[in-house]
Amino acid sequence: MNFLNVVVSINAKEMIPYLIDTYHKNNGNHYILTTLMLLMRNNQYPEFMQSSSYKKLYNQNTDTYSAFLVYNKANEDLIIKRATDFFNGSSQP
Numbered sequence: 001m002n003f004l005n006v007v008v009s010i011n012a013k014e015m016i017p018y019l020i021d022t023y024h025k026n027n028g029n030h031y032i033l034t035t036l037m038l039l040m041r042n043n044q045y046p047e048f049m050q051s052s053s054y055k056k057l058y059n060q061n062t063d064t065y066s067a068f069l070v071y072n073k074a075n076e077d078l079i080i081k082r083a084t085d086f087f088n089g090s091s092q093p
Helices: 002-009 013-025 030-042 052-057 073-090
Strands: none
Touching: 002 030, 013 030, 013 073, 030 052, 030 073, 052 073
């Protein structure tokens, strides 16, 4: 957990591929999915910020956490896809 907090604190977007790989190797530590979403949120990634997931998670008036996502394979795949797209777009010159 402390490592994931540091990743978010220092905005370590470069760690996204490593986090996804670790997620798959460690039987799905769901805190990694949360970390990926926090990185996308903190960097105002448009595809995440405009998603129904974001709208469900955050109160639009205060931008505070207000709900949760049901864990299922579709949500897992979507978070990983968005994080991968975010990384690929942010790592280009």
